[in-house]
Amino acid sequence: MKHTLRAFALGLLTATSLLAFAYSQQDLNEAKATELSKEDAKALLKEKGYVVLTENKWTKLTEEASSVKETNTNTQDKEETDQKATQDDTSESSKVNAYKLSIQEGMVPEDISQALAENNIIEDAEAFRQYLTENEFSRYIQIGEYTVVDQMSFLEIAKIITR
Template structure:
């Protein structure tokens, strides 16, 4: 092949590339931006509505908290209330997850203590799946014995 043929072919490729780039640049992309702007406006309206609903929900929740707090103060005339609940244990739950649930329920004060207690090999291997009625008057040892099926005398 001659050098002039290759040179002409290369120039043709460069020219066609420039034309395609210019065609994309000057084509009607304004139509697609209009669609995106409309979509953004719709999403902003949805966001405002969600924020309004969230604020309304928070107001309702704070009102309920205030009324229940008022009842709790009236109920507790100097004595400590015993909180009760049902602990659900599922397959594969770790001692950390169980301790966190108990803390969230208000049954125990220190989740780390419960986690470390349940992480001991004699308890960790024998945690039973099921539901257990627990209350805040129970000790960490009693709760551990309950959910592992061990009796108090086996310790």
């Protein structure tokens, strides 16, 4: 038993010595060579489909987006007012069906298209779901409440719910 324990300890000492020797012989420049420069990192990110922005550019874009959002809200309010006025002027037979779509966290395109179909905004829920998926609108759906009417095209509805 004593010899077995000594042999085991000698094996551990030998393995540790070999690992220490290999580590000491490793070239430190080799490890630094794998670090990417800023340009290489940007190129790699762009290749993967990401956009690289400085903090200033990001701030400007978010400010522009918020101002566009406010403009769109004002425009939508005007359009809704115009639509309501138009609806009042039209006869009962050509009445436009409007629906306030509420998109909540966790909703998927199937839920949204089903809600629109149930409220007679669209005729085919599956076709609208496929449209959102195939045209990559499903990735950009935003949480919120949106007013949609039955005379809108799939593209118009998709643009509204993706802002």
